[in-house]
Amino acid sequence: MFLFLPFIAFSQEPVTPLIHFDNVEAANAIITLEKAYNVKISYPNKLIDGKTVSLEEKKRTLNETLDELSSLLNIHFKIINQRYIVVNKAEEETFNYQQLNTVIINEYLTRGISKNMDATYKIQPKQLDILPGLIEADVLVSLQELPGVISPNETATGLSVRGGTPDQNHIIWDGITMYHSGHLFGMISSFNPNITQNITFYNKGTNPRFGERISSVVDISTSNDITEKINMGFGFNGISADAFFETPIIPNKLSVLVAYRKSYENLFETNTFKKMEQKVFQNSSILDNETSEENFHFKDYNVKLNYKLNSNNTLSGSLIHIDNDLLHDYQDFNNNIFYQDYIDTENNGYSLNWNKNWNSNVKQTTKVSFSDYMLQYDFVTEEDNTQLSKFDKENKIRDFDFSTELSLHNTLSLGYQTSFKHVGYSFVETTDSPIVLDQNDSKINTHALFANYSNRQSKSFNFDIGMRANYYRQLNTLRLEPRLLIVKNINDNLKIQASGEIKNQVIYQIDETVYSDLSLENKLWRLSDGKEAPILNSNHLSLGALYHKNGWSFDFDSYYKKVTGISSLPLGFYNEDDTKYLKGEQNIYGLDFYTKKDFKSIKTWISYSINQIDARFDGINNNRYFTASNEIAHAISASISYKTKKLQVALGWKWHTGKPYTLSTVNPNDDDVSLVGVNTERLPNYHRLDLSSVYNFWFSKKSDIKGKVGLSIWNLYNQKNHLSREYTGNNIADDPVVIQDYYSLNLTPNFLFRMYW
16 A cells, blocks of 8 residues: 555646647756656656657646656656656666655756755766856866855866865765876866766765765766667867767677877967966966977876676776876076976776665675876986986875675665775985985775765655764774764755764875976875874864745855864975974855756856855964965856757856965065065955857758867956965075966867767
């Protein structure tokens, strides 16, 4: 009787809205049904991708509409209860149920972005409508449209989530922890959006299966489905060209996906690439000297194998390779001195995943992964073909990870994870004999147990409660991390959301100044030693509300974070007293507000964030709190977009207050720079206007070959924004401090051409 109750409830559904579709995309049709019948429909993308729906205009019950769509789309709707429906293949009689990640707000900013009951954001790049300034769904840049996420230095990788630093974000690709996530020195993300299936973003209430970082989790995945047909595509923009190929090897058993992307700057340099070079290489000899020559390129490739042993066992294996190389030569003819910079940054990753269904109520997921990161920087000075000096900087990471997790009745999960990290860095300067300026080689083996319980049965009250226990063997330290998320339904439209979590982090980045003026990659990873470099700890609380009705969406969230264990280097790593690291803490207060309204083909939204970061370090500012250098006190982002069946246009404006900086004075007698206070001044306010447009087309009515062309303009009115003021030097005794100002991208156009079938 209980099993039949959901079906009885739907058979008596009194709502019979007027339903009409005229060659509408299946995904959009499902969104319309969700609103019309007040239901949530979960479906695999591959079942409806590329399909359209046409229904004559008439009143229909939900069951009548689902019956007609089942025939048209060759799919089967499985009714779970009065509100939730899942979709599977028409010929399948059973469905491999996973816990429904209930959607709170669909089309959070636009189609392809949703906010879920567990406070996560889900982004589906292949479904994503256009965003301002983007003609492709850059994995990391897309996140910057969400409230509370900002990149003050205008890069894809410089994500500041609720006042956190970029190294506090745990970026995962197919289960692999990534330590290098950007191309062109962070201007674009190194993850190919054309093969990315889902991005799950946690900025609070994080599931305890995730550890290692205190700010956010960016969980990126490719498809785990066995493709039934050959899919391929290629394209190029103003920066790079790429291609992908997906094909079944054994029907319904084994398939493979291969993707490759590479810059073509060595063949032809577009205006887009030149503009980005001007931003990246400012204040360096690459732009300042006519005799400078550089050879720069980047590439990435992916391989994914999906194998279905049987109905209860599936395997998948992934490989990712990211590579960035720069060789820069500069000749000083007046003094007959030759300078050379060489930077090579690579991140290789491998993972193997096994999903096992023991029975209808017990499932297990097991993962093994390995991440191999390397940064090599050399700066050589020669005179008359004789080497005068050489500066070497090296950073290496070997990260092995194993985890297994049991899911019981889709509500309780239990898991174990162990990871082994080996991290080393060194700074060596050679003139007559090698001098080690700074070095470190550390290992940490972490064991973690975690559990999480999810309640999704109540119409008025839902929650997730979990615990993670980390034991760091080399540090002989145990840290507990409780996690809690509560969602209270006031009514069908209004929800209250609260969360609390504790997180710890043992690997993070440090700043080191270099001899060369080409200090592009000056952040290096190191492990905590529990003393000079303590374990980072974050206590995070948040409280907010969500409202959604008649095309209006509101999301309000306030938060507080207490971060301890942070460390900082004084200006440069040279210090006669050898006191390199200063320990400190931060108090972070914030508020994020977002609202959106849809008008048929037009979508509008605006977000506003407030952020205050008070920092304190032993030995700085008389041990008193001061404004942190990464604080963005106020930020506004607004967008309006227009969409038809083939054309999409988006216009977006961003504004935020300038970054804090430390005032300096210059002695007119010897040009010596002195610093006054700590971050007592602010740079001018930042603002820019972005435009993007995409046109989709088919080469013929009978052909499966589709095309896409796009045009975007970043910083449409060519605003010169002052991004940061930095002080370099102080590497050796009597080395002067140098003031360097960095500015934003100028007006930067980009283009896109893509074919896929």
